[in-house]
């Protein structure tokens with residue numbers, strides 16, 4: 179299963195031919211350090227793979243061998259079927275976007291000039307290169323008129339990172355290498371940059387290798403995660419759900435942390451099977467009719483939709499009619515409620531909405547269509563089902579749970 183927060187079209191790679199293939203790759207530095215050892219890895223086109231592990235375990239060395247900033251001492255690396263040792267390294271690097279932690283911008287060049295670096299090296303027409311750079315700055319959330327003429331020191335850390343991403347994408351490379359790209363900014367900015375990059379990736383579907391030492395970032399960003407250990411080998415290479423659900427060994431279990439059950443919230447999607455159906459009334463319904471419907475369903479509250487069928491909020495019958503005439507309309511008693519998530523969002527996003535709105539449920543929508551509500555009990559069930567599925571190999575929807583009483587509207 180792919181990461182629900184990750185790019186929708188990005189797929190775990192087994193069905194499609196690899197865009198990046200490492201075959202028994204090793205790197206021994208001249209001083210004898212064995213940084214990478216017999217490492218094999220396939221990354222499918224359009225897939226985002228995170229390389230995660232503690233400091234010094236060979237993640238950066240592995241990544242730099244893909245654009246030949248470092249030469250392997252054994253093994254083969256192919257990009258799109260071509261052995262990269264047969265490609266001139268300088269030419270190769272112009273076809274691979276590269277984003278590093280500090281942004282890696284040239285300090286004496288403006289943001290616009292930094293962004294046009296690779297297209298200029300590729301001898302693009304100047305007008306075309308600048309137009310492309312402006313589009314990309316816009317895409318990464320920087321107004322080109324405001325920021326294009328600034329120098330890197332006139333930007334915040336987060337803005338520099340955005341320019342770094344725009345620059346890496348300028349020549350439209352199929353492959354993007356990102357080395358701790360969000361490492362130099364504070365957690366709030368990092369979270370925003372991660373979200374923005376995932377949105378961008380959903381559109382661009384680049385083949386991405388992203389190095390991080392942060393398991394949360396690896397889980398959030400990756401379609402698949404490669405967990406590295408000291409000595410430069412991979413202990414597990416799988417989807418975030420599988421790595422969190424069934425760590426391959428004690429090392430991986432230790433690395434992903436004791437709270438891996440919680441981390442699964444971020445990678446388990448809300449499906450239509452998870453929602454329940456409380457009674458639904460419309461703003462224009464008569465209160466008497468709404469009450470009758472609630473009574474018939476033995477429920478205390480109902481979801482309220484507006485005339486167009488969009489979520490408005492809820493109607494609570496618990497306090498009786500309190501003197502309000504029953505020939506009134508639901509709109510007289512309805513309360514607004516903005517807690518909702520699109521189907522397919524992560525359970526974590528749904529839980530976040532519940533907390534933000536202090537709500538006992540969130541509506542789940544498919545486009546504008548109301549599918550039902552997710553309650554804390556249902557959320558817990560979905561999480562347990564996903565753990566059960568991982569342990570038993572059964573599809574999540576077929577996992578049988580001993581359920582708690584969580585009937586809607588009660």
Ligand SMILES: Nc1ncnc2c1ncn2[C@@H]1O[C@H](COP(=O)(O)OP(=O)(O)OP(=O)(O)O)[C@@H](O)[C@H]1O
Pocket residue numbers: 207208209211212213231232233234235236237238239240391
């Ligand atoms: N030029 C070099 N010469 C000798 N050893 C090196 C060289 N570059 C890196 N190493 C060693 O190779 C190992 C892997 O380094 P690498 O930078 O790939 O790790 P990493 O997982 O990216 O670490 P970090 O998260 O700290 O960046 C380390 O032990 C490091 O000290």
